[in-house]
Amino acid sequence: MEVDYLIVGQGIAGTMLSYYLLQQSNTVTIIDNYNPSSASNIASGVINPITGRRFVRTWMIETLMPFAVNAYQALEKELNISLIQQTNLLDFHSTPQMQLAFTNRLPTETEYLRVPENSLQWKKYFNYPFGVGETHPTWLVNLQLLIQTWRKKLCTQQLLIAEHFSIEALQIHPSYIQYQGIQAKAIIFCNGTQAANLPYFQKLPFAPNKGEALILAIQQLPRQHIYKQSLSLVPCQNNLWWAGSSYEWNYEHANPTEVFRQKTLQQLQQWLQLPFEIKAHVAAERPATLERRPFIGMHPYFPQIGIFNGLGTKGCSLAPYFAKVFSEHLKYGQPLIPEVAIHRFHKILAP
Ligand SMILES: Cc1cc2nc3c(=O)[nH]c(=O)nc-3n(C[C@H](O)[C@H](O)[C@H](O)COP(=O)(O)OP(=O)(O)OC[C@H]3O[C@@H](n4cnc5c(N)ncnc54)[C@H](O)[C@@H]3O)c2cc1C
Structure with missing residues (x-):
């Protein structure tokens, strides 16, 4: 089977990224071993514009919150479920x-x-x-309902493989990757805290x-x-x-x-x-990072391997906006903002 993207993990990161990649007419396969105790499955689902003991605004909230609300409302219509309430x-x-x-x-x-x-x-x-x-x-946001309903939809369309992904079976070729019977232009890891065990990304400051x-x-x-x-x-x-x-x-x-x-x-x-x-x-x-900023983009030395991670305590607000931005980066080459781009770690990611 040949697809554009193979995604590993269907928490809120993999859900939103697959949603936008499919919307842009890419072909996608997702591998997820369904963990009822994943961060996305036990989160309370709050988007709060204010944080900390000094009651300051959370990072980029003026952009992230309205974008997330629109995205979840669009998904409510598409999936015919109630997902978000003010x-x-x-x-x-x-x-x-x-x-x-x-x-x-x-x-x-x-x-x-x-x-x-x-x-x-x-x-x-x-x-x-x-x-x-x-x-x-x-x-x-009812993250659990979103993830379950999106999973059902992916299964119906035969886009989801309910299995554990094994890095040993991944083959990297100059312009594509091969995983068991799947050939893809690229593989993107949305596997939460498990990304810290991947040889390609383990040096990142998780x-x-x-x-x-x-x-x-x-x-x-x-x-x-x-x-x-x-x-x-x-x-x-x-x-x-x-x-x-x-x-x-x-x-x-x-x-x-x-x-x-x-x-x-x-x-x-x-x-x-x-x-x-x-x-x-x-x-x-929680898949948090030392700098409290996401890790997004294709590996600087293995351009067929990408990551969408580091959503920390704010997956509900970060995932929709940055999944959309990442999908446009992949399709049109639009640059990612430096605070989230994985390229900022190009020195430590050198093989
Ligand atoms: C107690 C708690 C409360 C929270 N409350 C909020 C909140 O109110 N608001 C908010 O915005 N955020 C909240 N968060 C943070 C939020 O849950 C995370 O930011 C978000 O869920 C991270 O999503 P993710 O998709 O990156 O990772 P995950 O949710 O961890 O998803 C990773 C997925 O990858 C799969 N996977 C991993 N390895 C493999 C493998 N080898 N093969 C196949 N599949 C694999 C897992 O099964 C899982 O489905 C909370 C977190 C916790 C723990």
Whole structure:
């Protein structure tokens, strides 16, 4: 079988890249071994324009957020599913310092930050001695539904191979690659944290980090907001709530831990005034990078091998825009911005 592109991995990176490559009439085959505990499958799916303790805007959010919203809405129509909803984030300040940082930021960040009307109205749900701020709008993407539905569509069109990809079976030729019975102009790795094990990319400054979340049933908590105080409570599938997350750089394994469970239970008991029940506990590694910028492009010394990775904590907002940009780079040779282009590492990538 001959195709233009062979893609390895169908998390949000592989999903969006295959979507745009197919839209541009390329032929594509995807290999993905379906991991229910991949980062994309356990993420809460929030797009938040504001980040950190100083309430600053996230990188490129003015471009990324509207692009992502349009892209997910177009996919909703194409796949006939409900994928994205606008919401807001209520940030119950955890200390007087956080309250002050929010208040100091308000006059300069008038687009995304505000003080909610009647800020005492959540007292029956939460304990919050230091007030509440609001980020608006935020967006909530159902990544799991997108990935499952896109996977079904790819399977129906016989474009997906549900297998583990084995690098030993990859043959690189001057103008094409061969993998088992597939010949492609290029192979593109969208395989999340597993890319750090590939001989072609292992020198890149990956900095994977682990995140865990509890899935909770909470009766009577209004579902139109995201709530935050150190940890976030995000409405998720089946009328449940996603409670997380941790950011661990030193960890022995990628599985759920008792330490996280106990710490989160303690936080919830202090903050949440409603009874709750734990339904599940999930964990995954985020494909993050030292510079907190994606790795995108074709290998400077093996132009038949590409990568779309390093989406870190922001896969929902980064994947749509940069998948489109990458697909146009491949088709028309349009340059990638230097902050994301893999070419910035050409020295360390030399064989
Ligand atoms: C707890 C947690 C919460 C998060 N919350 C958010 C959030 O609210 N908003 C946000 O924007 N981001 C969030 N993220 C980050 C987001 O999940 C990631 O940025 C994004 O999912 C990365 O997508 P990816 O496709 O690059 O990698 P992955 O989701 O890891 O996908 C990689 C795919 O490649 C496949 N694969 C790997 N190796 C092979 C192989 N050898 N053969 C076949 N297939 C293979 C895997 O099975 C998987 O399907 C969160 C992450 C975590 C862990």
